[in-house]
Amino acid sequence: MRQRFKPWAKEKLQEYPAIVAQNPAELKGRWHEYFGNNNPIHIEVGTGKGQFVTGMGKAHPDINYIGMEIYDSIIVSALEKIVVEDIGNVKIIRENAQKLTDFFEPSEVDRVYLNFSDPWPKNKHEKRRLTHEFFLAIFKTILGENGEIHFKTDNQGLFEYSLHSFSKYGMVLNQVWLDLHNSDYEGNIMTEYEEKFSSKGFRIYRTEAQFRSKN
16 A cells, blocks of 8 residues: 655654554563453454554454554554544554564464455565465464454455465365445445445455364
């Protein structure tokens, strides 16, 4: 997601240590202490400006949400939403998804959301796709057995690739929507991209994939 550079963003993020995890590696295995409860933990990887993760936080106060984004100038918008709307169950990590196992113990997370991820359409960039087996191995570690990935995109090519990738990795596709906004799915929280693309008539694809138990 492109965003105007905000030179003040880094300092702003440092002003809210109760919301923005300044050193997430120190919280590994202790995220429930950071939230102050033992509620399930859900992560959105690539949270952008935070519309989805803050919307989910308001809709589900009994779940802890973490929005992950690598760009200060983008994620500071999520921080502003959390502060203004006083959403206590949403936190932020300013890091790369490749480091997730440095920040979370195995099985410490209950669900991962991937919304409108970069499709990286060129074959030479395949390993950068968040649904590539490289990232699936990372997600499986922090999720553990039966953990879920909820994936949403407007890109048909990426969606087809991801369904294949999930299946090849041995995951179960619990639900698949080929036209989410014209389905009976309830409780959909839209991202900024989703609002933009759907308003232009783009079809939205969604799936819920689950890692298999060893039993």
